[in-house]
Amino acid sequence: GAVVSQHPSWVICKSGTSVKIECRSLDFQATTMFWYRQFPKQSLMLMATSNEGSKATYEQGVEKDKFLINHASLTLSTLTVTSAHPEDSSFYICSARDRTGGSLRDTEAFFGQGTRLTVV
């Protein structure tokens, strides 16, 4: 299957600093990417949807100024957690869909391995 890679796998940062998480589709063009947040023992919560070349669509309750999403190319989307605080500590996961053609890939979403963010 297709591969989605996230970087870094884990990061520890000081409160008040910003952290950037990268999500790359390695062998396909991801016209749509999703960013999720997952707290311990809970399900994945969709934060935002980004389409290449346009602004991200944020879910209700997600601060767009705090969680900056950039999807500048067909293989890369970034999530920047600005002025991070301990309550932002969570597991962040990206997902990508291949919308450029092909039968199976049109109906499947591929997930990165996740990024564990700890804000101290």
Place this chain on the structure above:
Amino acid sequence: LAKTTQPISMDSYEGQEVNITCSHNNIATNDYITWYQQFPSQGPRFIIQGYKTKVTNEVASLFIPADRKSSTLSLPRVSLSDTAVYYCLVAWFAGTASKLTFGTGTRLQVTL
């Protein structure tokens, strides 16, 4: 979006067949049913996908009745390594506005 309902947790012994049912009463005509597996601190992994009837691959089977209001993921002869959370998603993957929203998932615990 079609909302999904799954059992919160299930227990099984190694070697048994496990069936996890997901209800999606409001499934739309264009929606596919997809199941993902997630281990702790990892991203979800695709297991199987179907639209109707039965789909089988090397790791699981997916049974979908004619009305498509539910689906059952069947894992044959589970092992300890199948202990994970299983999510049922219903979405029109090809739709440009389609969002992938996760429900609570089913936490499967396999023991000896």
